[in-house]
Every structure is written in C-alpha cells, then in structure tokens.
Amino acid sequence: MKLIHDMKGGLLTVRLEGELDHHCAMDITARICELIDALLPPRVRLDCSKMPFTDSSGIAVVMRSARAAQGIDSRFTVAGLCAQPMKVLRAAGVDRLVEIEEEVHI
Amino acid sequence: MRNELNRVVMRFPSKSINEGLARSGAAAFASQLDPTLDELGDIRTAVSEAVTNAIVHGYKDEIGEVIMTMKLFEGDEIEIVISDKGCGIPDIDQARQPLYTTGGAERSGMGFTIMESFMDSLKIKSAEGKGTTVTMRKRLNTRRYR
Numbered sequence: 001m002k003l004i005h006d007m008k009g010g011l012l013t014v015r016l017e018g019e020l021d022h023h024c025a026m027d028i029t030a031r032i033c034e035l036i037d038a039l040l041p042p043r044v045r046l047d048c049s050k051m052p053f054t055d056s057s058g059i060a061v062v063m064r065s066a067r068a069a070q071g072i073d074s075r076f077t078v079a080g081l082c083a084q085p086m087k088v089l090r091a092a093g094v095d096r097l098v099e100i101e102e103e104v105h106i
Numbered sequence: 107m108r109n110e111l112n113r114v115v116m117r118f119p120s121k122s123i124n125e126g127l128a129r130s131g132a133a134a135f136a137s138q139l140d141p142t143l144d145e146l147g148d149i150r151t152a153v154s155e156a157v158t159n160a161i162v163h164g165y166k167d168e169i170g171e172v173i174m175t176m177k178l179f180e181g182d183e184i185e186i187v188i189s190d191k192g193c194g195i196p197d198i199d200q201a202r203q204p205l206y207t208t209g210g211a212e213r214s215g216m217g218f219t220i221m222e223s224f225m226d227s228l229k230i231k232s233a234e235g236k237g238t239t240v241t242m243r244k245r246l247n248t249r250r251y252r
C-alpha cells in the first residue's frame with residue numbers, strides 16, 4: 001500500500017493507494033499519526049478513493065488516526081470510500097463515530 | 107451433503123505478506139462461478155479476516171503453517187476452510203462477541219462478526235494448544251438468478 005500526503009491551507013490530505021490489511025496497517029497508522037503530530041493541521045482528510053479493499057485492520061487505522069486528529073483539536077474526515085471498505089467500516093459502526101464525506105474534492 | 111465439484115488447497119507460512127495472496131487465491135477460485143463484485147468483496151474480506159487471525163492470534167509468537175481449503179459444491183455453493191495449529195481459542199462464544207479482542211490497539215474485535223455477516227455461515231472449531239479451524243460457506247446466486 002502507498003501513502004501520499006499533501007498539506008495545503010490548513011488541510012492535510014492523506015491518500016491511501018492499494019489494499020489495506022494487517023500486513024501494512026501498523027506502518028500506515030504510524031505514518032498518519034506522525035504526519036498529524038508534525039504538521040498540526042486544523043483539518044485532516046483521509047482520502048480512500050484509491051483504496052479498493054480493507055479488512056478489519058482498517059477499522060483500527062481509521063479510529064487511531066481520528067483520535068490523533070482529535071488530540072490536536074483537528075477536524076477529521078474519511079472521503080471517497082469504495083463499496084467494500086464502506087461495508088466493513090459500517091459493519092463496525094465507524095460511520096457513526098467518524099465523519100464520512102461522500103466525495104473527494106481535489 | 108451436496109456433491110463436491112472442485113477443490114483447491116493453499117498452504118503457506120504465517121507471514122503477513124501471504125494475506126493478500128490468500129485473498130487473491132480465494133477470489134480466483136470463486137471466479138469459476140461468475141460472481142458479482144459484491145460477492146467477491148465479501149469472500150475476500152472473510153478470507154482476509156480468518157487468515158489474519160491465524161497469523162496474529164494462532165501463531166502469535168511463532169511462524170506456523172496456515173492451510174486454506176476451498177471447495178465448490180453443486181448448487182453454486184463455496185466452502186472455505188482455514189486452519190492453523192496454533193494456540194487455540196479458550197472460549198469460542200466469547201471470541202465471537204463483537205468488540206472482543208485479545209489483540210490490543212491494532213485490533214478491534216470485529217473479525218468474526220464480519221465473517222459471519224459477509225458469508226452465509228461460520229463454524230469455529232478450536233482446542234487450546236492444538237489450533238483453530240474456521241469453516242465458512244456462501245452460496246453465490248445474485249448474477250445467475252437475476
């Protein structure tokens with residue numbers, strides 16, 4: 001899985017590209033939390049439009065990233081979810097705990 | 107029991123790099139039934155959950171062998187059996203509860219709940235110190251009988 005980030009006008013966009021599973025989850029969580037701690041963005045968007053798959057490992061990635069953003073009073077959203085990742089996050093009730101955006105605005 | 111039409115077995119060491127391989131293997135096996143994208147997604151997810159459990163819980167502090175057997179039955183039904191000879195589960199009813207986990211901050215305790223809801227049936231057999239076998243079934247029909 002690839003992680004690409006972009007910081008513009010107070011918005012940190014983190015784009016995940018590829019399949020998210022236990023194999024890469026720890027590394028991805030650590031990198032997102034490091035970016036949030038280093039850049040202190042007022043706004044964080046996790047762009048999942050290039051992520052066709054996640055398993056339950058992605059639940060912890062989203063929740064821990066959201067918590068890191070919350071820790072610096074930053075607004076955290078997940079954007080561009082494909083059908084399969086959406087189904088997994090919904091099954092875990094993540095959509096009730098984290099703000100999900102319908103579309104990615106680039 | 108319905109007639110078995112096809113069977114493929116994958117055996118691999120419990121290394122996380124093989125999680126993606128197991129998903130792809132299961133998707134390739136299921137593709138003989140011309141599944142929908144949603145059905146493929148469900149199967150890939152359930153396989154990822156069971157294989158990851160074998161790797162992170164079953165063989166927590168060691169590398170062992172994971173065996174995945176995929177069977178096709180008459181009536182467009184697929185069965186996937188994933189087993190490990192790892193530490194086993196002391197209390198299966200408790201392990202199946204949503205949010206129950208022994209895995210710490212990287213796990214959320216949703217694996218079995220997801221397997222159960224994404225497949226038609228989920229059976230778990232386990233013995234402490236001997237290992238765990240997870241059997242999942244799903245009938246693929248949405249495309250064929252549309």
Ligand SMILES: Nc1ncnc2c1ncn2[C@@H]1O[C@H](COP(=O)(O)OP(=O)(O)OP(=O)(O)O)[C@@H](O)[C@H]1O
Nearest residue numbers: 056159163164201207208213214215216217218238
């Ligand atoms: N193959 C296995 N061997 C030993 N213990 C297992 C195995 N599979 C599951 N377990 C136990 O059952 C618990 C629940 O599993 P489940 O997959 O539902 O959640 P999880 O793996 O902890 O978290 P998640 O799957 O959401 O990342 C695990 O925390 C573990 O204690």
Ligand SMILES: [Mg+2]
Nearest residue numbers: 155159217218
């Ligand atoms: Mg699990």
